[in-house]
Amino acid sequence: MEQRRVVLVRAVNVGGTATLPMALWRDLAASLGASDIVTYIASGNMVCSVPGDGQAFDRGLEQAVEQRCGFFRGVVSRTPQEVAAALEQHPFEIVDPAFSYVCFLNAEPTEEAVAAARELPTGEGRWHIIGREMHLRYARGAGRPQMSDAAIGRALGVSGTARNLRTVRRLIDLAGRTP
Structure with missing residues (x-):
């Protein structure tokens, strides 16, 4: 199937x-x-x-x-439905879709790992875990971060890959098209 x-x-x-x-x-x-x-x-x-x-x-x-x-x-x-749900659950105000990301993780991090990652400095950047996704918002864009998503990922103990919300929306659109 x-x-x-x-x-x-x-x-x-x-x-x-x-x-x-x-x-x-x-x-x-x-x-x-x-x-x-x-x-x-x-x-x-x-x-x-x-x-x-x-x-x-x-x-x-x-x-x-x-x-x-x-x-x-x-x-x-992820299924298109899972990607759409991640976009809908994005917990931060979207000032610029290029500054907001969803990092799709290979697994859900443990509560202990999330607590350890919370100790890392983020400046004005923000991140939040919802299931197998880490949501990020960079204050000045990913090219000039005050927080290190790589360091946060290492602390979480799971790998993943991030896409900005413009890309996430485009992938949802492409997934919904009839080939």
Whole structure:
């Protein structure tokens, strides 16, 4: 049984490292049985219909990227409904959608890990955990952060990948289109 998924790969095509052409990203997904594949911008955003279990598909993509490209990058996917719910639950006022993010985590962090991460300085930035998502709002944009989402992620003990709300909205739109 196929299911529509929003598939995100962490940290590709930024700063000249971990280059993953989107044509190859689509080809790797297709080689694992995905269909109706569309990518959005070059940062590893894909919407597709995947066979079977979404988590198994994500692990297969991680292995395929590592084998083909020579580096490991985590993959996180959600159903379009889960992505839409994350957007609806965003707890912060949206001053600029480019300053507000959803970080899709591989797992829900423990209460102890969240408490430890709360000890880290954030300046005027804000973050909040809702289930498997970390919501972020940067006071001056992600390019000039006062808080380190990487440090927060390390304290939480789970990996993930963040997208600004403009990208999240676009992925929801792409997922809802009939291929």
